[in-house]
Amino acid sequence: MTLTIGSKAPNFTAMTTKGMIHFHNWIGDHWCLFFSHPKDFTPVCTTELGAVARDMPEFERRGVKVIGLSVDPIEAHHRWKEDIEETQGVSLEYPLISDPELAVAKTYGMLPAQTEGVATDRTAMDNQTARSVFIIAPNKTIRAAITYPMTAGRNFTELLRVIDSLQMTDLHKVATPANWQRGEDVIILPALQDDAAKSAFPEGWTAPRPYLRFVADPVQ
Structure with missing residues (x-):
């Protein structure tokens, strides 16, 4: 399955560190940040899970539910969770999906559908493409999909910025320019005539050009 911006996020049922979930029901009427990891006890991912835990007040303020996945x-997730809490100094209060059969990773295109074996037979390098973020x-x-290499930790401040842009542009006929930050000018959509x-x-x-119309941030 090829998932692109605008695709329906596939539904699934899976065990998490917070119990069994039915994904669409779990999201409810919220926004969702869904991000994945190629293996437990990997160093970059350990810092990322901690970073998201520290940023949870910011996600909650925007009405965003957060969920991770590791194959x-x-x-193993529960043991890793203890390591994360000890090394990153913050408790993981959001769920982490267990995907030992690689079913969710394949459904979301993070691994090829023909991938054989189970998680315990594979290394992090085998699963290196399971480093995706989906904003739903x-x-x-x-609404957004990004895949990162294993060596580059994700910037969750940037993902919060993307969420701010998406939520604002859903309410107003504007787009956000390069490097935009909350409170800065935005661009009127070309589809909106003068x-x-x-x-x-x-x-x-x-x-400065007829097609480039800047206006104040409508929700600052």
């Missing part, structure tokens, strides 16, 4: 048995909207569509834009943005905008 190892649940017993409340309607269960994939007459309609005057109604939506009565205070006006600046336009």
